[in-house]
Amino acid sequence: xxxxxxxxxxxxxxxxxxxxxxxxxxxxxxxxxxxxxxxxxxxxxxxxxxxxxxxxxxxxxxxxxxxxxxxxxxxxxxxxxxxxxxxxxxxxxxxxxxxxxxxxxxxxxxxxxxxxxxxxxxxxxxxxxxxxxxxxxxxxxxxxxxxxxxxxxxxxxxxxxxxxxxxxxxxxxxxxxxxxxxxxxxxxxxxxxxxxxxxxxxxxxxxxxxxxxxxxxxxxxxxxxxxxxxxxxxxxxxxxxxxxxxxxxxxxxxxxxxxxxxxxxxxxxxxxxxxxxxxxxxxxxxxxxxxxxxxxxxxxxxxxxxxxxxxxxxxxxxxxxxxxxxxxxxxxxxxxxxxxxxxxxxxxxxxxxxxxxxxxxxxxxxxxxxxxxxxxxxxxxxxxxxxxxxxxxxxxxxxxxxxxxxxxxxxxxxxxxxxxxxxxxxxxxxxxxxxxxxxxxxx
Numbered sequence: 407x408x409x410x411x412x413x414x415x416x417x418x419x420x421x422x423x424x425x426x427x428x429x430x431x432x433x434x435x436x437x438x439x440x441x442x443x444x445x446x447x448x449x450x451x452x453x454x455x456x457x458x459x460x461x462x463x464x465x466x467x468x469x470x471x472x473x474x475x476x477x478x479x480x481x482x483x484x485x486x487x488x489x490x491x492x493x494x495x496x497x498x499x500x501x502x503x504x505x506x507x508x509x510x511x512x513x514x515x516x517x518x519x520x521x522x523x524x525x526x527x528x529x530x531x532x533x534x535x536x537x538x539x540x541x542x543x544x545x546x547x548x549x550x551x552x553x554x555x556x557x558x559x560x561x562x563x564x565x566x567x568x569x570x571x572x573x574x575x576x577x578x579x580x581x582x583x584x585x586x587x588x589x590x591x592x593x594x595x596x597x598x599x600x601x602x603x604x605x606x607x608x609x610x611x612x613x614x615x616x617x618x619x620x621x622x623x624x625x626x627x628x629x630x631x632x633x634x635x636x637x638x639x640x641x642x643x644x645x646x647x648x649x650x651x652x653x654x655x656x657x658x659x660x661x662x663x664x665x666x667x668x669x670x671x672x673x674x675x676x677x678x679x680x681x682x683x684x685x686x687x688x689x690x691x692x693x694x695x696x697x698x699x700x701x702x703x704x705x706x707x708x709x710x711x712x713x714x715x716x717x718x719x720x721x722x723x724x725x726x727x728x729x730x731x732x733x734x735x736x737x738x739x740x741x742x743x744x745x746x747x748x749x750x751x752x753x754x755x756x757x758x759x760x761x762x763x764x765x766x767x768x769x770x771x772x773x774x775x776x777x778x779x780x781x782x783x784x785x786x787x788x789x790x791x792x793x794x795x796x797x798x799x800x801x802x803x804x805x806x807x808x809x810x811x812x813x814x815x816x817x818x819x820x821x822x823x824x825x826x827x828x829x830x831x832x833x834x835x836x837x838x839x840x841x842x843x844x845x846x847x848x849x
Contacts (some may be wrong), residue, residue, distance in 0.1 A: 409458050411481040412475045413467075416445060417758040423447050424472045425480060426628065434462045436483070439577050443469075445481070447629065450754045460485050460664040467562045472629075513834065546573035553578045564829070624712055630723040638782050645701075645783050646822040650834050656796045656812040656837050671740065680770055683793060684848050686840035688732035689711035691766060697833040699824050700765050700786040706824055707786075715742060715764035715787070716753045726784055728764040737847075753810035768793060778815040784846060786823035792817040814841075 413423065436442055443454045460483035474480065480661035481492055533615035537577035544561050546554070550573045554561050559581050578582045608616075624681040627635070667676055691712040701707045712733035713739055715726040727739060727747035750756050767789055769781040773794035794815040801811045816837070817827040820830040 408463060408519075409460060409483040409485070411442070411456070411458075411483060413476050413478045413480050414445065414454055415448050415476045416454070417762065420447050420476060422473050422475045422629075425467050425469055425474050426451055428465060428469045429453075430462050432462050432751050434464055436460065447758075448483070450756055450758075452757070454484075458483055461488075463488070471800050501817065506689040532692055543782050544573070545571065545621050547575065549575050550578050554581075557581070574773060596722070628722060633833075634723050637785070641782050641785055645785060647780075647783060648822050648827065648830070649780055649811065649828050650818040650820065652816055652818075652834055654816060654838050654839070655801065655815045656814050659841055659844045660796075660812060666737075675738045675741060678740050679772075680768075680793075681737055681798070682841065682844060682847070683768060683770065683791075684714055684716060684729060684732055684740050684744065684839050685735075685737055687766060687768060687791060688714050688729075689840055689847060690732045690836035693836045694829065694833045697788065697825050697829050699788045700790075701821055702786060704785050709765045712766070713764040715761075715767040715784070717767065717781075718748045719770040720752045720754070725756060725761050726767055727751055727756060727761050730763075766790070772796065772814065777815060780817050781819050783821050785821075787821070789818055789833070790829065791819045792819065 411423070416423070425443060426446045428438075428442070429444065429445040430436060430442045437455055437459045441453045442454045442456050442462075445452055457581045462481060463484035464482045465480070465767055466482065467474055467478070484523075545566065546561055551561070552554070553559075554564075554573075557578070559578055561573055561578075563679050564573055564581055565571070565576055567577055589603075605817060656679070659679070663677055663679065663682065668678070681682040689712070691714075693708075695708065696712075698712060699706050713728050713730045714732045715728045718725045727744075729743055729747070730734070730739060747756065747760065751761070767784055767787050767790040769790060771779060772795040774796055775795060778794040779792050781790045783790050794817075796812045798810055799812065799813040801809055803809050812825060816834075818830060818834045818837075825833070
């Protein structure tokens with residue numbers, strides 16, 4: 407029977423994307439693993455591989471289409487012996503209905519079929535092919551999908567008895583409904599009432615009416631900006647932030663960095679202050695392991711390695727590429743990896759695994775002259791360090807004498823569900839100690 411090709415979820419957070427380009431056309435034969443399309447996510451353009459083999463019978467979504475929801479049918483594959491005539495259009499949603507059921511399902515199918523004097527467009531379409539928790543497709547007949555939808559069944563919990571484990575009518579007809587999935591707000595610890603009570607801002611039309619008669623340019627939001635808006639709004643509404651601030655003296659680090667760069671010049675290596683900050687945070691997470699953690703809805707995950715994300719500004723948004731195992735890498739290795747990730751981030755060439763994950767993030771605006779600021783946590787991270795510029799300031803030395811030092815102000819934004827105040831203070835103190843005693847980081 408014809409097989410629907412669904413819009414893939416190319417990252418755990420992807421809900422929709424742009425079908426940028428088809429790499430095949432109707433009538434082409436494809437095999438599993440063949441590249442068939444280019445999909446633009448909120449972060450990057452990625453190639454999409456075929457999972458099944460067959461002939462492209464019909465392309466349902468034209469290239470260049472924006473806002474295509476994940477799991478929406480985008481094309482139909484035909485198996486050997488099938489033709490385009492086997493694809494039945496569904497007027498309900500404009501997508502094809504798979505081929506008719508085998509004879510053993512005919513009686514049940516008949517009761518759901520439209521009457522002879524009713525338009526065929528009124529036929530009830532089968533729900534889209536579902537996916538398992540790992541993103542793999544769950545194979546089920548159209549009738550089984552309809553029965554499951556009517557009974558509120560989760561097909562991921564049902565074992566199919568058909569060919570190659572395919573779920574058929576007999577598997578779902580006597581199955582009992584599963585408990586309904588908790589709403590997203592409840593999974594995050596919020597009550598339904600609290601979620602419903604969340605205030606909504608003015609609509610786009612209402613805002614536009616406020617500025618009638620004024621000249622302005624309307625900028626259309628791309629996928630990245632929409633995602634940033636949604637995630638940061640969610641973060642500020644659902645993550646209980648608290649903030650810890652310290653001043654860090656950089657003179658010893660700047661002197662040490664200068665000496666190292668002279669010795670590394672022959673190798674073409676030039677360390678930045680940011681490289682030292684990454685290393686200092688990574689080692690601090692190892693010194694305070696309880697703070698190396700992320701929020702996972704109903705539990706906290708304590709990470710073993712220090713995977714540190716670093717915010718990289720690009721045109722129209724930002725990436726947070728993750729440097730895995732930062733605690734065990736040398737400063738020169740971190741520097742080279744950070745330069746590579748930043749360059750590919752600006753070209754939007756990062757793969758999802760390169761900007762997802764991590765337990766801790768760094769946002770450095772010091773190069774723009776910003777002395778201090780508060781950063782928003784990027785869930786599920788437990789904390790983010792906002793780094794300001796190093797500025798010459800008067801300081802009081804240990805002997806009570808006034809001196810001038812290069813001082814960098816930092817603010818640690820902390821998720822109170824993951825890290826309590828004293829633990830956050832211990833982490834920030836460890837970061838400060840590492841930066842003010844940079845040779846310790848090489849021990």
